[in-house]
Amino acid sequence: MDFNTSAKEIIAGVGGAKNVATLIHCSTRLRFTLNDFDQVDLEALKKVDGVLGAVIAGGQCQVIIGNDVIEMFDAVDAQLAGKTGSTAAKGPKQSFGKVALDFIIGVFQPLVPAIAGGGILKAVLMLLAMLGWVSDKSQTYQILNIVGGAPLYLLPLLVAITAAQKLKVNPLVAVSTVGVLILPDMVTMLTKGTELFGMKVMNVTYSSQVFPAILSVLFYALMERLFTKYSPKPIRIFFVPMMAMLITAPVTLLFLGPLGYVVGEGFVSVILFLNTHLGWLATALLAGVLPFMVATGMHKPMIPYVVSSFSAVGKEALYLPASLAHNISESGTCFAIAIRTSDAKMRGVAISAAISALFGITEPALYGVTLQHKRALISVITGSVIGGAYMGIVSLTGFTIVGPGLASLPMFVDKSDPANLIHALIGFVISFVVSFVAGLLLWKNEAETNTDDVKKTSEVAAEDLNAPIAGQVMPLSEVPDDVFSQGLIGQGIAIDPSEGRLVAPTAGTIEMVYETKHALGMKTDNGAELLFHIGLDTVQLNGQYFESAVQVGQHVEAGELLETFDLDKIKVAGYNPITMMVVTNQNDYTVAVDETGENSINESVMNIAKLGV
Numbered sequence: 338m339d340f341n342t343s344a345k346e347i348i349a350g351v352g353g354a355k356n357v358a359t360l361i362h363c364s365t366r367l368r369f370t371l372n373d374f375d376q377v378d379l380e381a382l383k384k385v386d387g388v389l390g391a392v393i394a395g396g397q398c399q400v401i402i403g404n405d406v407i408e409m410f411d412a413v414d415a416q417l418a419g420k421t422g423s424t425a426a427k428g429p430k431q432s433f434g435k436v437a438l439d440f441i442i443g444v445f446q447p448l449v450p451a452i453a454g455g456g457i458l459k460a461v462l463m464l465l466a467m468l469g470w471v472s473d474k475s476q477t478y479q480i481l482n483i484v485g486g487a488p489l490y491l492l493p494l495l496v497a498i499t500a501a502q503k504l505k506v507n508p509l510v511a512v513s514t515v516g517v518l519i520l521p522d523m524v525t526m527l528t529k530g531t532e533l534f535g536m537k538v539m540n541v542t543y544s545s546q547v548f549p550a551i552l553s554v555l556f557y558a559l560m561e562r563l564f565t566k567y568s569p570k571p572i573r574i575f576f577v578p579m580m581a582m583l584i585t586a587p588v589t590l591l592f593l594g595p596l597g598y599v600v601g602e603g604f605v606s607v608i609l610f611l612n613t614h615l616g617w618l619a620t621a622l623l624a625g626v627l628p629f630m631v632a633t634g635m636h637k638p639m640i641p642y643v644v645s646s647f648s649a650v651g652k653e654a655l656y657l658p659a660s661l662a663h664n665i666s667e668s669g670t671c672f673a674i675a676i677r678t679s680d681a682k683m684r685g686v687a688i689s690a691a692i693s694a695l696f697g698i699t700e701p702a703l704y705g706v707t708l709q710h711k712r713a714l715i716s717v718i719t720g721s722v723i724g725g726a727y728m729g730i731v732s733l734t735g736f737t738i739v740g741p742g743l744a745s746l747p748m749f750v751d752k753s754d755p756a757n758l759i760h761a762l763i764g765f766v767i768s769f770v771v772s773f774v775a776g777l778l779l780w781k782n783e784a785e786t787n788t789d790d791v792k793k794t795s796e797v798a799a800e801d802l803n804a805p806i807a808g809q810v811m812p813l814s815e816v817p818d819d820v821f822s823q824g825l826i827g828q829g830i831a832i833d834p835s836e837g838r839l840v841a842p843t844a845g846t847i848e849m850v851y852e853t854k855h856a857l858g859m860k861t862d863n864g865a866e867l868l869f870h871i872g873l874d875t876v877q878l879n880g881q882y883f884e885s886a887v888q889v890g891q892h893v894e895a896g897e898l899l900e901t902f903d904l905d906k907i908k909v910a911g912y913n914p915i916t917m918m919v920v921t922n923q924n925d926y927t928v929a930v931d932e933t934g935e936n937s938i939n940e941s942v943m944n945i946a947k948l949g950v
Contacts, residue, residue: 344412352376365700403701451488456737459485460747493550500554518543549597617729624659624725657735658728666720666772667702668694673776697742712779720772802842808834828928829919837904854883
């Protein structure tokens with residue numbers, strides 16, 4: 338692969354170097370923060386050599402690379418050097434939710450390698466001690482254990498660095514300010530009880546905490562910009578950091594630090610409450626939806642919860658076990674497909690993806706295999722849910738933050754409960770075997786369905802569906818969301834709306850209206866189940882700008898008003914208003930669509946026919 342050539346094409350696909358505000362990478366993706374997301378050509382990006390997929394999610398343009406992400410990042414970064422555009426460049430205003438999500442991911446994502454490295458070191462040491470190969474009383478063990486625990490203990494300082502870099506303020510001054518919270522003398526004073534300006538300072542153990550540091554750096558950034566703006570230039574070099582520290586440190590000790598501590602504790606408590614009351618079902622369900630979360634990059638917002646959980650209780654018992662079940666299920670399914678497929682190219686992709694997933698990296702499997710084949714995805718979900726259920730039942734617990742896989746199994750070593758690692762191994766085997774067997778069976782069935790079974794079916798009960806909304810019709814494959822573009826929900830059309838009215842495309846009964854009103858479902862009189870989804874990520878609007886005109890159970894005629902929405906305000910809020918109409922019971926219907934041109938509400942855009950034997 339020529340990384341330099343691919344890098345040029347990727348930069349062109351995201352709108353050129355001037356459209357790039359920042360670029361970071363995770364274990365499999367290039368993550369672009371852009372000035373204007375409308376300049377992105379997702380289809381062009383997906384065709385670049387070395388690119389497995391591309392999505393816009395979490396306030397970023399995410400280009401999925403896989404195992405070569407570091408080499409591709411270096412090539413892209415080298416070509417972007419000195420050429421990127423200012424973040425002040427004009428572009429569509431991003432919603433607060435997207436900006437906040439981009440900030441959170443930007444702060445927490447870079448922390449993972451340090452925490453994972455230290456955590457695995459501690460886990461390996463505990464495993465060696467459990468096996469009797471080293472003594473946990475030896476000074477060598479104790480020193481190496483301290484080395485492994487350093488990243489978590491110094492978490493406030495690491496967060497200060499990443500937050501300062503994200504906010505583009507002086508990271509050294511930010512670290513110095515946050516460092517006050519964990520200075521030995523300050524810890525001693527807090528323990529004994531102390532006052533500042535006559536106000537009692539809350540005794541909080543700030544080591545391993547993240548939210549106090551984030552709030553402190555956010556406030557520090559405001560102070561730095563304020564004093565930079567009004568400070569005389571000759572004294573700015575010392576005056577700005579002095580005044581920013583002088584104000585930020587006391588405010589953090591008195592208010593922001595305790596607030597951040599309470600927020601962190603509350604965040605973890607909510608998750609633990611749900612986990613406690615849903616029990617093993619929570620792990621099973623999370624494992625089952627992880628393929629979609631990882632595909633859209635929405636698993637990254639789970640990192641703050643995991644880090645907070647480690648800060649509070651030193652372990653995590655929901656996301657990490659669910660991730661183990663999902664990762665190994667991706668591997669089992671891909672190995673099965675490698676055996677069953679007659680396509681040499683697919684076999685090569687499946688073997689490579691299976692090995693990556695076995696070691697905790699699932700994007701190659703997701704974008705190279707499972708998301709492209711419905712039955713493969715079903716195999717993954719089956720293995721994930723069953724494996725996740727077992728792990729939930731036995732309360733499997735992880736003790737470091739890293740992608741669960743074969744090499745990182747020591748993350749489940751629990752010195753006080755040796756059975757924890759045994760349960761991890763059993764869950765590993767269950768997830769692999771179930772997904773492998775399901776993959777073998779379903780891939781064969783899929784092949785048969787695509788040949789002989791199709792010949793045995795006939796079409797009955799055909800009907801035309803009118804456009805539910807006026808605007809530009811386009812194929813689902815052009816929707817910048819893999820859930821729709823990959824046909825994971827069903828086949829249908831997408832429309833870039835020209836007005837904010839959604840009407841019934843045919844006669845039927847309303848079966849579902851989302852609380853946030855951005856989506857609804859209906860069943861036609863002939864039995865087709867239709868889903869209408871207005872906009873991408875518009876669930877975050879919580880119903881704002883939407884008005885439903887129908888209720889569940891109501892029968893409607895073709896052309897009857899279903900929903901109205903304020904198209905202009907949705908766009909101003911930073912959301913893509915593209916609207917999808919898909920047939921969700923697609924196994925029962927053939928779908929033929931007219932995917933081009935402007936349409937009015939009364940024009941036919943889709944023909945569906947029920948399959949019969």
